[in-house]
Amino acid sequence: MTSLDQVRAWDAADPLRGFRARFALPEGVIYLDGNSLGPLPRATAARMRDVVEREWGEGLIRSWNDAGWVEAPARVGAKIARLIGADADEVIAADATSVCLFKLVMAAAALRDGAILAERDNFPTDAYVAERAANLLGRPFRTAGADGLAGALAPDVAVAVLTHVDYRTAARLDMGLLTGRAAAGGTRVVWDLSHSVGAVPLDLHRDGVELAVGCGYKYLNGGPGAPAFLYVARDLQRRMVPPIAGWFGHARPFDFAGRYEPADGMARFLSGTPPILGLLALETGVDLMLEADPARLWDKAARLHDLFAERAAARCPELAIRSQRDPARRGSHIALGHPHALAIVRALIGRGVIGDFRTPDIARFGLTPLYLGYEDVWRAVEIIADVMATRAWRDPRHRSGGTVT
């Protein structure tokens, strides 16, 4: 059994300790929701002030050239590429994840006949997008549960949308194995990395991945509604025709040509004018993450989870741990099941421990190694144990809350 003294010694020896001060985390809060909305990097507040007041306010339209705005989608994409095992020219930042996914599913499905497959129980936007793409293209649409995925990746499936880390249970799929199995039947997989990027090791090249999307506002700390990103393996880029032909994806946008001609490379996946404020906030979050040694991040994330699981099993046994024990098979959050998980999460937020709820019965706690310490986890579990022991979650105040859980 780990002791509080040991936990404090781990924090004192933690090589990532210095990153905590780089975030503007409020006093009295233990933030365990960085898997849903990353906290504010201090550098982002300063960068935004400069972007708004100097680059926009004084530079005006000149800043598209002078401040490098026009290169921002590719520049931020190149930085994200380093986190996912891709080359700089294979990633571009744009749109919301749902829109990026639509672009890749439509373009990939156009390359061959066949059905479109999505997961039944994963983050629902992915299945919504895949089904609509199937309808638009007149293709069969299928779903499969996590257990049936390998069998569902049949040769008559043109495109499958798979989420690498499950948003509820944190279960992590075997990316290399499933991509290989799909490829053997000629199926292209679009991987959704929303709960993976910045959370677990990724090596898209090693795993033979051709197509992927991911989210900017979770582990990358890009800010609310930050742009997402798309990845297309270089050899495939030329063959992928985006379903939205917009001027920013044109080979020469400022020729204002009468005919659309897609840009070479990833720029063709841009549609309209990029959201510069959001992109530059995302860039600051990505820059901060790139400063950390990835091996240390993954190692600490696994240890934070193990500590949380050990303490939760000892201190609040009525909460069922739903995430995997094996660090290689899970993401960077812990999932606890309880029929009253929503009221429990609300009671915890009232006590400064911020996690979130996912239907039907899961309390999720993001264990983000960049700014959390081992003692944070210890203290959070003590507060959870108190909420459980005192039944504080039964307070009628916790019966209702805002739209966003």
Ligand SMILES: *Cc1c(COP(=O)(O)O)cnc(C)c1O
């Ligand atoms: C968070 C998340 C998204 C987010 O989609 P947006 O369109 O960017 O809001 C998509 N897919 C998965 C799996 C996610 O976890």
